[in-house]
Amino acid sequence: MRQFPAFFKLEGARTVVFGSGIEAARKARLLVSAGADVLLVGATALTSDAPDVAGNVTLVPPSHAASALAGARLAIVAEDNPTAIALVRAAGVPLNVVDRPDQCDFTVPSIIDRGDVVVAIGTNGTSPVLAKALRTKIEALLPARLGDLAALAGRMREQVKAALPDFSARRRFWERVLTGRAADLAYAGDLEGAEAAMTADLSAPAGQGVVHIVGAGPGDPELLTLKALRLIQEADVVFHDRLVSGGILALIRRDADRVPVGKAKGNHSVPQEQIHELLIAAARAGKRVVRLKGGDPFVFGRGGEELDAVEAAGITAFVVPGISSALGCAASAGIPLTHRDHAQSLTLVTGHAKAGGVPDLDWQALAKRGQTVTVYMGVGTAATIADRLIEAGRGPEAPVAVIENGTLPTEKTVYGMLEELPRLIEVNGILGPALLIIGEVATPRARVSTPAATTTEAVPA
Incomplete structure (x- = not known):
């Protein structure tokens, strides 16, 4: 590890960006999103690339650059400007020079922003394009509302600490709820329901599980939806059809139970009513259940029957569409x-x-x-x-x-x-x-x- 990764609080902190082009405007926007006060040196106006941050950026003429650096937390030089680099060095302010890793005290990573959850990917400044490609792959695996779940967990920390003073008990609680029903409700946008589920779980550790009826698409694993991929990798047990391809089954995590319940013409190895019972029993045992069906579960997949049966038993259920065959x-x-x-x-x-x-x-x-x-x-x-x-x-x-x-x-x-x-x-x-x-x-x-x-x-x- 050639660089030490760290996250700095910039809310209200003075930061300085040198430059008048698009790259400078983008760096200014990034700093504004972190709550920093941004002084942009050298630009007479913001570019059209950053109209949304106009009210949060102060334009400074180059003649006032030295005073702008006084008390600054960090500085970014987003142009070919040896004079600016020398000024920042003289002021002793941590420096980043865009596309010049040899001149940098720190590098700006490729960032995935999910509110309170932030993922930063760095390559020591050697390959920003590779960092962005990695970001795309990781971002695809992270739920859009992950930050909402993290914020909810933050709001409940003191309540959980009071109810569960033992550290190990708290850890088990968080492991359970952050991958269980409360998480599913948060990802679906029901934050009130998610908070209620977390609160209920404090007094009932062996809480009820949840059922996801998931479309596996026509067979090619790359045609899975991002949500389907995440759920089958988080599931405790997967009940799958005969039409789900081997490539998709290989994506299920190794320690999850896999239960084939598929049907072929004239051979209903597991009757539909028994499938309902299996789903309900697994959820009542506190497991994260995925019912994995070829194509889309609501297009000739009997997913509607399974949804009705599970909800009639008082089990929370979600449906994830798949690409129809x-x-x-x-x-x-x-x-x-x-x-x-x-x-x-x-x-x-x-x-x-x-x-x-x-x-x-x-x-x-x-x-x-x-x-x-x-x-x-x-x-x-x-x-x-x-x-x-x-x-x-x-x-x-x-x-x-x-x-x-x-x-x-x-x-x-x-x-x-x-x-x-x-x-x-x-x-x-x-x-x-x-x-x-x-x-x-x-x-x-x-x-x-x-x-x-x-x-x-x-x-x-």
Whole structure:
């Protein structure tokens, strides 16, 4: 470690910035955000890049630079100005020179600001671009309302200290509530509820857990939402579907319990009612529970049933949307689900009824041209779906596409016509999970695909 990281209180402290350009204005804004009094030397006006700090910055002519440095906590030279550097050195004020690490007493890190939570990333001034890239990665993992949670914890410190005088007991309390229900409520914007949950937890250490019903997206781990990634890495137990990819399951923390509750056609290894019971029991045991579902939990995922059951049991539940399989798989295959020339509407349907077989759909409406019909779970009923649509008036030559394992390295996309849909699936060995896309948009077009992906434009002879 070549530099010692530290955080300084600058509220009300005099700081001096030398420069008249955008970089000087940005440094002035940064110091103002920390509560500092900023004297900007050399600028006759703030640049348009920093109109929001105009009332918090005092403009100083270069002739008054020495007096401006008197009593200053720190100074930043944001221009090529050897005279300014010499003045700061003579005044004995800690100095930062932008893009000149060899001249710096301190460097300005790349900063993630979450209120009371601040993360600073430094590279000894050698690579600010790398620091910003790291900031982007770390920032993606931090909840937007993390600062609200930290502020709440700060307000409750004395109350917790009085209730739990033993240090170890306090530590266990904070470890529990800062990753438990109170944290979830704070992240959702319910600070009153979060405070009530923390207060209740003081007298009931083995508090009730919470359930997150989380969409895992179509399969590619990089298509997870940031919130989904955070939750599965914080969970104590994850109940996951069969359609959740191995790459996503690998992101679950090692000491969390993983419980497969997936269903396949004709094989409901864990009945839906039992899944409800498992979720409720785990939450009542004080665990952070994630119910991880492929795609979006509210699009043919039975997430609504699980939400109703969990809330009916008095358990706090949250829903995290995921990229629906229809959107993710179609995009991965380069198929636009809507198109001004071909499809002015999009209909999502299931190809599998609750009691099995083909659902009772409005086939006349689905057979109309100028729309895209996307069918989930339709591999086993493809023959009947094609027949019903053709009987309802859809032309047998209507384009169709079948996408198997969409967004994964094993993705396979095949194209054909509606009348040959069953044979298209059979000849190409489509087993699922797969998505059926019916409509004029389901036409092969030139694209760049990964080497592992397979594209077939017609039924092989």
